[in-house]
Amino acid sequence: MRTAAFLGLVLSLTICAPATAMPNNLSKPEYIAPQETIPSPQDIAYPGTMALEVDARDHDQGIFRVTQTIPVTKAGRLTLLYPEWLPGNHAPRGEIEKLVGLEFTADGQTLPWVRDDVDVFAFHLNIPEGVAQITAKFQFVSATVESQGRIVMAPSMLNLRWHQVSLYPAGHYVRQIPVVATAVYPDGWQAASALRPKSQVGGKIVYEKTDYDTLVDSPVFAGQYFQTYPLTNRVHLNIVADDAKFLQPTKTQIAPHVALVREAEALFGSHPYDRYDFLLALTDEMGGIGLEHHRSSENGVDREYFTGWDDGPGRRNLLPHEMTHAWNGKYRRPAGMWTPDFRQPMRDSLLWVYEGQTQFWGYVLGARSGLYSKQDTLDAFAAIAADMDLRVGRTWRPLIDTTHDPIIAARRPKPWTSWQRAEDYYNEGLLIWLEADQIIRRESGGRKSLGDFARSFFGGRNGDWGVRTYEERDVIDALNAVQPYDWATFVAERVHGTSAEAPKNGIVLGGYRLVFVDTPSAYILANDKRRKQMDLSYSIGVVMGGKGMIKSIVWDSPAFRAGLKSGLTVSAVNGKAYSDEALKQAIEQNRGQDGKIEIFAKNGEAYHNFMVDHSGGLRYPALEKITGEGADQEGGIDRLLQPKTR
Incomplete structure (x- = not known):
């Protein structure tokens, strides 16, 4: 019988032993690089x-x-x-x-x-x-x-x-x-x-x-049911729909699209196009899309975009985002993303500017034009900040690395998005640029804002739909030209460094704080409806798809610690047949209690009980105005969202 000491010695020798060399008598090809x-x-x-x-x-x-x-x-x-x-x-x-x-x-x-x-x-x-x-x-x-x-x-x-x-x-x-x-x-x-x-x-x-x-x-967008609306003398809104009944915009609904163009051109102080065509598809039959071009954009939204106008903001921030790209992304373009043909690889490291600042201005222009209400915009900022806080993968993966995600992941579904991270340069980029705006306002005594950067950096000659490239150093220099500050460290920490939480300081500097309430905002409800889901990320850490299917789990959340994963089908909650309402009720009933929420789920042919330890009830993000002594009644975010052309 072998002793424990003997077995330990054998294991040690096995681990430390060098790898066996390849025998010299084996065939060994030489690599020949392919000729160009x-x-x-x-x-x-x-x-x-x-x-x-x-x-x-x-x-x-x-x-x-x-x-x-x-x-x-x-x-x-x-x-x-x-x-x-x-x-x-x-x-x-x-x-x-x-x-x-x-x-x-x-x-x-x-x-x-x-x-x-x-x-x-x-x-x-x-x-x-x-x-x-x-x-x-x-x-x-x-x-x-x-x-x-x-x-x-x-x-x-x-x-x-x-x-x-x-x-x-x-x-x-x-x-x-x-x-x-x-x-x-x-x-x-x-x-x-x-x-x-x-x-x-x-x-x-x-x-x-x-x-x-x-x-x-x-x-090109082409269709049987088609209408076009001139928004200005050089910008048109071209709409195709699945059916004529969805193609009934009112003058009141067209008006904020007109305001969008005026607000965008006022923001950047120029128009880098001789003409611009919004291509807008109201469809459940053709695939959705949001893609920028220099003198147009492809936009696919729900067909109830107009007929369901009063049901919530929906995807009305899509057009502001894509139009902003005429300046940021098409006219001013990262040097690594301009290529002479469609064969040369693109280098995406500046997507935190290309997409991140576009995401920022997309929401701002949505609010300024009236496509989004101010409250919808605040609710969007709250949801974005809370969601980015859940991306705990930032402790190992800096934001700059997520700019490679379009190539790495090709936008395929991920098992643990909050830990793996995804294309976070969009929304985390928004938070970074919100903070930059509020720093400029604070440091300049309210005389300047990120709008001054937008005009100086993205502006140009009217009708010039060529391309001007830039590097990261150019961005930092342009920020310093608007308002001297240690922008190099700001970028190094937020873009190139890892961190424990999302960059939410812009919200506080702007006069608000992120809080959690027990009722979802209209923004969250509309987002859930569009995505056909129920988002409980901020309570137990789960997003439910249809028919009890778990769509995603937040890493290290109560649901994660209970052993749940995406793809499981939930059959029962606390002994009752599953429904979205039953799950929400179970979460709320456990508020302040010592018990656990029992989730009975199927994985393939096997069933299992998962005990979720969460006593915080339902939680949804919101922004709360900072009040009290020294608080500004109208904060920087309030001023940021005000229209500039009305």
């Missing part, structure tokens, strides 16, 4: 103009049929690329798997092609002598169910995104490649885009000649 086969982009004009025709009439099966003519000037190898790294997506999101039926011809002869074995978004052809142009034909088979990707073709509308239905020649900046695009839409449908038609016969529209960069930045 794709020409690097050059800032030189492409010889000739591409012609792109897209037949978008098959909205029943979701198929776009493409014919593209590409001029060539010499024989030999030609490489064509399918867009991979997409602006606004901050990641390689090109749906190359949906490009099918690809064939090339020249002078009636079929040209063989081969896909690059390293970059699968590249296709190589050998052009014969004497050929002046080649023709590509293929289909883009768009998603027909959500599990395949975003649905861009629905029974009564479509979203034509040019990067999905085109190729471009390698070796040139995309701004140097001329193209004339033509689209054929279903009979009776109307279309809107930042591109302007050169001619139109029935459902066939030939757009004005442009460059490939601008083409990709100018998507």
